[in-house]
Amino acid sequence: MTLVDDGTEAGEWGYVAVDDEGHRGTRATLIENGVLTDYMWDYLRARSAGHGRSGNGRRQGYQYLPMVRMTNTFLLAGDSDADEIVAQTPYGIYVAQLGGGQVNTATGDFVFGMTSAFLIEGGRITTPLRDCNLIGNGPAILQRVDAVAGDFAMGGPGTCGKDGQQVPVGTGQPTLRLSAVTVGGTAS
Amino acid sequence: MNDLNELVEGVLGRADDGEAMEVFASAGTEVEIKVYDGRVENLARAASGGVGIRILREGAAGARIGVAWTGSLDENAIDRAVSEARDNVRVASEDEFLAFARPDGVAAASLELTDLSVRSMSLDDKVALVVETERLQRVS
Numbered sequence: 001m002t003l004v005d006d007g008t009e010a011g012e013w014g015y016v017a018v019d020d021e022g023h024r025g026t027r028a029t030l031i032e033n034g035v036l037t038d039y040m041w042d043y044l045r046a047r048s049a050g051h052g053r054s055g056n057g058r059r060q061g062y063q064y065l066p067m068v069r070m071t072n073t074f075l076l077a078g079d080s081d082a083d084e085i086v087a088q089t090p091y092g093i094y095v096a097q098l099g100g101g102q103v104n105t106a107t108g109d110f111v112f113g114m115t116s117a118f119l120i121e122g123g124r125i126t127t128p129l130r131d132c133n134l135i136g137n138g139p140a141i142l143q144r145v146d147a148v149a150g151d152f153a154m155g156g157p158g159t160c161g162k163d164g165q166q167v168p169v170g171t172g173q174p175t176l177r178l179s180a181v182t183v184g185g186t187a188s
Numbered sequence: 189m190n191d192l193n194e195l196v197e198g199v200l201g202r203a204d205d206g207e208a209m210e211v212f213a214s215a216g217t218e219v220e221i222k223v224y225d226g227r228v229e230n231l232a233r234a235a236s237g238g239v240g241i242r243i244l245r246e247g248a249a250g251a252r253i254g255v256a257w258t259g260s261l262d263e264n265a266i267d268r269a270v271s272e273a274r275d276n277v278r279v280a281s282e283d284e285f286l287a288f289a290r291p292d293g294v295a296a297a298s299l300e301l302t303d304l305s306v307r308s309m310s311l312d313d314k315v316a317l318v319v320e321t322e323r324l325q326r327v328s
Contacts (some may be wrong), residue, residue: 022214022290022291044285044287047285047287048285049317057289061214062213062240064240065242
């Protein structure tokens with residue numbers, strides 16, 4: 001699995017010719033083939049760590065201070081077939097679209113709503129689900145990715161919130177499978 | 189844009205000896221038109237602008253930064269913000285890693301991110317465009 005943050009993707013919502021500290025946007029590989037290789041950097045953190053800047057110093061506007069933020073962050077295509085991943089899943093949940101969520105950036109704990117999701121039974125997409133959430137921890141859940149398909153696509157325009165600041169961002173990924181994840185919802 | 193550049197240059201000129209100053213200014217206008225069933229349901233026009241100021245002063249154990257902003261481009265409001273940022277420097281903690289980013293020599297990119305013809309459209313033309321777009325949506 002390879003994860004990239006790329007502010008140079010012209011035409012994507014998180015594009016930054018230069019970040020809000022005057023550094024040009026860059027493409028940084030954060031995870032390469034499952035190995036953590038880099039972080040995003042603003043000027044303050046780069047100086048304190050003796051690292052180069054990466055064009056991730058962003059601010060919502062003149063009322064706010066710059067801090068480390070994503071630009072266009074996406075997971076690159078793998079070599080599995082999306083239909084095959086579903087066909088090889090005896091029981092699971094197919095998430096067609098995620099809704100809003102929250103992440104504790106200190107711990108990595110997250111909760112995201114699913115706005116469009118279906119059961120997978122016997123390798124087939126069956127019953128639609130509603131009012132349910134995905135709950136977990138970011139670093140832990142990344143270790144449960146056991147298949148990544150080749151059908152990469154960028155998603156629609158997004159907004160990322162952090163410490164009260166909203167900035168435009170882009171996200172993208174192919175179909176991927178988690179071996180396990182906590183699902184929350186209301187029983188009926 | 190040139191007006192904003194001049195404004196920023198003017199604010200930067202107010203830095204005292206021993207101070208480094210960063211100025212972030214923005215200004216914009218907004219028109220929102222909502223049309224439902226062929227009729228304008230909501231029309232709003234708004235203008236916004238402001239200036240954020242950071243003043244940095246080096247100390248024995250690092251730099252101190254004071255921050256202030258004003259939601260106005262008025263000279264008096266900017267003066268007050270500069271004064272507040274300067275006051276805030278006095279109570280800030282020193283940090284050896286605090287600094288302002290310096291230009292890296294990369295030329296500013298020429299961006300064409302918006303359709304500039306929208307800026308010269310009259311409000312009536314904008315309303316007509318939205319009404320027609322909504323009509324096409326209903327008949328499609």
